[in-house]
Amino acid sequence: MSDQITDMDVFFNPKSIAIIGASDTFKFGYTMTYYLLNSDFKTYPVNISKDIIFGHKVFKNINDIPDDIELAIIVVRNENVLQIVKDSVKKRVKGIIIETAGFAETGIEKFVKIQEDIGVIAKNSDVRIIGPNCVGVTNFNNKFTTTEIDFNQSIEGGTISIIAQSGVLGNIFVEWSASQKIGFSKTITLGNKVDVDEIDMLEYLEKDTNTNVITVYLEGVKRGPKLIEILRKLTKPVLILKNGRSEIGSKAIKSHTGSIAGDDKIYDAIFKQYSGIYRVNNFYEMFDIAQVFATQPLPKGKNIAIITSSGSLGILACDEIERLGLKLAVLNESTIQQMRSISPNWTSLKNPVDLGPSIFMTFSKSLKAILNDENVDALLHIFAVPQKPLETFSIPITPHLREMKNLSTKLNKPVITCVFGSRWVLEYFLKHSYKYKIPIMTQISHAIKAFKFLYDFSRSNKNMNKNTEI
Amino acid sequence: MSDQITDMDVFFNPKSIAIIGASDTFKFGYTMTYYLLNSDFKTYPVNISKDIIFGHKVFKNINDIPDDIELAIIVVRNENVLQIVKDSVKKRVKGIIIETAGFAETGIEKFVKIQEDIGVIAKNSDVRIIGPNCVGVTNFNNKFTTTEIDFNQSIEGGTISIIAQSGVLGNIFVEWSASQKIGFSKTITLGNKVDVDEIDMLEYLEKDTNTNVITVYLEGVKRGPKLIEILRKLTKPVLILKNGRSEIGSKAIKSHTGSIAGDDKIYDAIFKQYSGIYRVNNFYEMFDIAQVFATQPLPKGKNIAIITSSGSLGILACDEIERLGLKLAVLNESTIQQMRSISPNWTSLKNPVDLGPSIFMTFSKSLKAILNDENVDALLHIFAVPQKPLETFSIPITPHLREMKNLSTKLNKPVITCVFGSRWVLEYFLKHSYKYKIPIMTQISHAIKAFKFLYDFSRSNKNMNKNTEI
Numbered sequence: 001m002s003d004q005i006t007d008m009d010v011f012f013n014p015k016s017i018a019i020i021g022a023s024d025t026f027k028f029g030y031t032m033t034y035y036l037l038n039s040d041f042k043t044y045p046v047n048i049s050k051d052i053i054f055g056h057k058v059f060k061n062i063n064d065i066p067d068d069i070e071l072a073i074i075v076v077r078n079e080n081v082l083q084i085v086k087d088s089v090k091k092r093v094k095g096i097i098i099e100t101a102g103f104a105e106t107g108i109e110k111f112v113k114i115q116e117d118i119g120v121i122a123k124n125s126d127v128r129i130i131g132p133n134c135v136g137v138t139n140f141n142n143k144f145t146t147t148e149i150d151f152n153q154s155i156e157g158g159t160i161s162i163i164a165q166s167g168v169l170g171n172i173f174v175e176w177s178a179s180q181k182i183g184f185s186k187t188i189t190l191g192n193k194v195d196v197d198e199i200d201m202l203e204y205l206e207k208d209t210n211t212n213v214i215t216v217y218l219e220g221v222k223r224g225p226k227l228i229e230i231l232r233k234l235t236k237p238v239l240i241l242k243n244g245r246s247e248i249g250s251k252a253i254k255s256h257t258g259s260i261a262g263d264d265k266i267y268d269a270i271f272k273q274y275s276g277i278y279r280v281n282n283f284y285e286m287f288d289i290a291q292v293f294a295t296q297p298l299p300k301g302k303n304i305a306i307i308t309s310s311g312s313l314g315i316l317a318c319d320e321i322e323r324l325g326l327k328l329a330v331l332n333e334s335t336i337q338q339m340r341s342i343s344p345n346w347t348s349l350k351n352p353v354d355l356g357p358s359i360f361m362t363f364s365k366s367l368k369a370i371l372n373d374e375n376v377d378a379l380l381h382i383f384a385v386p387q388k389p390l391e392t393f394s395i396p397i398t399p400h401l402r403e404m405k406n407l408s409t410k411l412n413k414p415v416i417t418c419v420f421g422s423r424w425v426l427e428y429f430l431k432h433s434y435k436y437k438i439p440i441m442t443q444i445s446h447a448i449k450a451f452k453f454l455y456d457f458s459r460s461n462k463n464m465n466k467n468t469e470i
Numbered sequence: 471m472s473d474q475i476t477d478m479d480v481f482f483n484p485k486s487i488a489i490i491g492a493s494d495t496f497k498f499g500y501t502m503t504y505y506l507l508n509s510d511f512k513t514y515p516v517n518i519s520k521d522i523i524f525g526h527k528v529f530k531n532i533n534d535i536p537d538d539i540e541l542a543i544i545v546v547r548n549e550n551v552l553q554i555v556k557d558s559v560k561k562r563v564k565g566i567i568i569e570t571a572g573f574a575e576t577g578i579e580k581f582v583k584i585q586e587d588i589g590v591i592a593k594n595s596d597v598r599i600i601g602p603n604c605v606g607v608t609n610f611n612n613k614f615t616t617t618e619i620d621f622n623q624s625i626e627g628g629t630i631s632i633i634a635q636s637g638v639l640g641n642i643f644v645e646w647s648a649s650q651k652i653g654f655s656k657t658i659t660l661g662n663k664v665d666v667d668e669i670d671m672l673e674y675l676e677k678d679t680n681t682n683v684i685t686v687y688l689e690g691v692k693r694g695p696k697l698i699e700i701l702r703k704l705t706k707p708v709l710i711l712k713n714g715r716s717e718i719g720s721k722a723i724k725s726h727t728g729s730i731a732g733d734d735k736i737y738d739a740i741f742k743q744y745s746g747i748y749r750v751n752n753f754y755e756m757f758d759i760a761q762v763f764a765t766q767p768l769p770k771g772k773n774i775a776i777i778t779s780s781g782s783l784g785i786l787a788c789d790e791i792e793r794l795g796l797k798l799a800v801l802n803e804s805t806i807q808q809m810r811s812i813s814p815n816w817t818s819l820k821n822p823v824d825l826g827p828s829i830f831m832t833f834s835k836s837l838k839a840i841l842n843d844e845n846v847d848a849l850l851h852i853f854a855v856p857q858k859p860l861e862t863f864s865i866p867i868t869p870h871l872r873e874m875k876n877l878s879t880k881l882n883k884p885v886i887t888c889v890f891g892s893r894w895v896l897e898y899f900l901k902h903s904y905k906y907k908i909p910i911m912t913q914i915s916h917a918i919k920a921f922k923f924l925y926d927f928s929r930s931n932k933n934m935n936k937n938t939e940i
Contacts, residue, residue, distance in 0.1 A: 026863045028827040031858045031862070078815065101816040101826055102814070105781075106815070106816060106818070108815070111815075111816075133816075147856075148856035148857075148858040148859060149858075153857075164782075165782070166780065166781060168780040168782050168783060168854050168890065169782070171856045172855075172856060173890070173891075175856060175857055175892035175894075176891055176892055179892045179893040179894075217782065219782065219785070243785045243786055243789065244785055244788075245793075246788060246789045246791075246792030246793060248789075248792050248798045249792065252798075252822055253785055255781070255818040255820055255822075255824070256781035256784070257781070282786070282913075282914075310636065310637070311575075311636060311722075311726030311727070312634075312635070312636035312639070312689065312713055312726065314722060315689065315713045315719050315726060316713055318716060318718045318719035318722045319713065319718075321716075322719065323715075323716060328718045328722075345548065345576070345578075345581075346570070346576060346603075348575065348576070348725040350725055352722055354726065356571055384638050384642045385642075386617075386618035386641045386642060387618075387620065387645055388618040388619075388620055389501055389618060392500070393496050420638065420643070420646065421642045421646055422645035422646055422648060422649045423649040423893060424645075425645065427893075443752075443754075444752075445752070
């Protein structure tokens with residue numbers, strides 16, 4: 001096992017690739033095989049029982065390929081993986097991704113042993129190995145992937161990266177995020193971590209200029225002290241989801257990636273101790289908040305203003321603000337007066353500002369008054385308008401979004417929009433909001449937690465360091 | 471104020487209607503006016519400054535209408551509402567819905583006084599009044615509505631009803647629910663509750679044969695002891711969301727419907743004390759769980775089985791199961807053997823059953839083995855398959871859903887599916903799952919909480935009563 005961080009680059013920018021167990025039928029690996037063979041990445045299919053795949057000549061063994069191979073991707077049956085790893089080392093590949101499952105996580109002695117043997121090979125050679133039991137990596141910058149990613153649907157220019165043990169974060173939540181217009185830089189699934197682990201990848205992502213926010217999903221950690229060391233050093237915000245809080249959850253982890261969950265209280269203490277490290281409760285929350293870190297300026301204080309057409313959702317946000325120790329901004333009397341002059345007498349102009357159905361007439365000027373108020377550090381916009389009037393009157397929301405973005409940028413105040421209603425309404429909003437990089441979410445609790453983490457990060461020594469560096 | 475419960479029926483089945491402040495321009499009330507005037511409901515538009523609306527003759531005053539009117543819907547400016555109420559009483563209407571906002575919630579003396587005066591009229595006459603500051607009601611059974619509901623998109627045969635102070639529950643969350651294929655029976659928004667309150671409506675819905683599950687959103691309660699009395703008596707499951715847990719949330723309530731939030735701890739104690747009454751934390755959770763009550767049998771015990779293609783999501787579910795005091799079912803050895811005989815050696819067949827990418831080959835038989843296991847009381851199915859292979863191979867999920875439904879019905883065990891991924895995947899699933907009445911959600915925590923409430927209800931005296939009645 002080498003210590004050079006740059007080792008990792010072979011997984012994201014391989015000059016030549018072999019897919020061992022390449023497939024052109026309904027089978028795990030099909031999508032990757034089809035994509036890579038039709039891409040500009042120099043890719044060779046290897047399969048012992050095929051001659052041609054998607055018009056490409058198939059090799060029986062990686063050592064038959066008349067070219068250097070940097071990266072081997074393995075999707076053969078678990079019994080055959082060890083031999084393929086040996087073949088790949090013989091071929092002098094720099095990196096191996098083993099996607100095949102069925103090793104330590106089965107608890108079956110034979111398969112546990114195979115995984116150990118692979119580990120020994122990694123230790124005694126220069127090769128770096130990701131997996132087994134994973135879906136590998138995706139690099140959204142150069143569009144290299146070893147899993148089922150549809151780059152036509154992904155969001156360009158994303159700066160969030162994912163480190164996870166689990167495959168579901170390599171594709172399923174990437175798809176969900178694309179639906180929400182959240183973009184990624186790199187996703188990395190580590191599986192059983194026979195060699196490469198989250199520490200290698202944290203070091204890599206800290207230096208990666210395309211990554212601004214790091215999200216981590218953890219089931220267990222093998223190098224605990226080292227993880228603590230790197231978490232302390234990182235200057236980028238890190239959101240961590242640690243599964244297996246419960247006893248039965250911990251047991252289930254053993255059957256998932258063969259990891260030991262560890263005492264949840266210890267993790268909690270570690271995550272709380274280091275600034276810039278934030279624990280989240282579920283995947284949606286993780287990516288909603290990451291998107292805020294990726295797109296919004298840090299707030300100067302903890303005073304939140306709310307602008308909405310729904311009083312009850314405004315109240316829900318107030319409950320969350322208090323729960324997380326933030327403050328509901330007290331608006332200047334002049335701010336309220338500016339809004340009063342253009343609002344019907346029945347609107348509620350104390351924060352939370354509830355404009356009711358007058359919102360399309362009064363939003364623009366109210367927004368300006370609120371964001372310019374020096375007592376306001378951040379704005380939550382709660383959009384709750386039924387589909388029918390939106391459709392019937394083709395109400396344009398672009399001007400409002402543009403103003404939100406312009407004011408937010410000019411005044412250096414973060415803004416988030418929560419959208420409620422049918423998927424039609426959400427899509428309508430996303431279609432327009434996308435280019436303004438305003439985070440859109442459906443959960444108020446995520447928005448308020450994002451403001452809380454943003455505020456904490458703004459006060460942390462990590463942010464101080466960053467400021468002095470500039 | 472009359473005490474007759476049947477009074478309420480005029481709001482859901484009015485024989486004749488006047489819309490006072492009817493509108494044919496971009497303005498609150500447009501959608502309702504357009505819908506009712508083009509419906510079979512006998513509707514008369516009233517507007518002091520118009521002659522024709524959507525081809526219908528407009529009356530200057532409700533008393534000019536040459537017909538009896540049962541229900542008056544008021545959407546005029548707040549200053550004019552009191553006179554319109556007086557006119558409506560003179561016309562001998564049975565019910566009035568005042569949608570107009572701008573009364574006690576403004577805190578402005580003049581408008582507080584108008585609301586009080588309207589309250590006195592309700593008290594001293596036979597008329598029942600809903601509002602002000604609401605969006606009225608919708609009856610999905612006869613398609614009567616006073617708000618922006620699109621019945622073409624709503625789900626037929628729903629048995630969930632909503633009682634809320636807030637307008638957002640009368641339309642916004644109905645739209646969201648329709649996106650999720652969740653159907654309603656009746657929605658009722660009460661606003662400032664000058665007369666009709668949640669107690670009137672709880673009594674009405676308890677007797678309503680189209681309502682099986684009652685959801686309530688509360689900001690404040692005026693008749694506390696009476697609410698406790700009715701909650702104790704209700705035999706239908708009730709899900710309650712109480713906003714304003716925090717101090718600043720409570721203050722915001724005052725500006726929303728002019729209610730006093732009350733001490734949250736008291737509410738919490740009341741909700742916990744009575745069986746069949748369940749407190750939820752947000753709107754999505756409320757309707758996800760209501761849908762489970764509306765469609766699934768009650769479980770006999772608290773042993774949950776999980777079938778998934780994603781280990782990490784299975785672990786997340788385990789954490790929730792333990793947190794809520796449920797149990798992860800211990801599968802019979804014979805169940806595991808049945809699955810083993812048809813599964814690849816790398817699948818994890820202890821509960822949570824993680825079939826990984828083999829799920830489409832092994833789901834059907836695994837499902838049958840699991841649901842037939844007498845140690846299993848309920849099943850959570852976690853669907854996490856990327857869009858690409860689903861699309862490429864047009865993988866049919868209907869047979870799996872049909873089997874889930876058939877087994878669930880035959881064995882009397884509740885099932886829930888959680889779907890993860892892009893909206894395309896969710897829609898793909900919903901399109902097929904709809905007719906099988908399998909609840910679909912995107913949050914595992916909601917599914918586990920639903921099982922918990924279902925289990926509690928199955929053990930409650932309310933359910934006992936119901937069983938002896940049958």
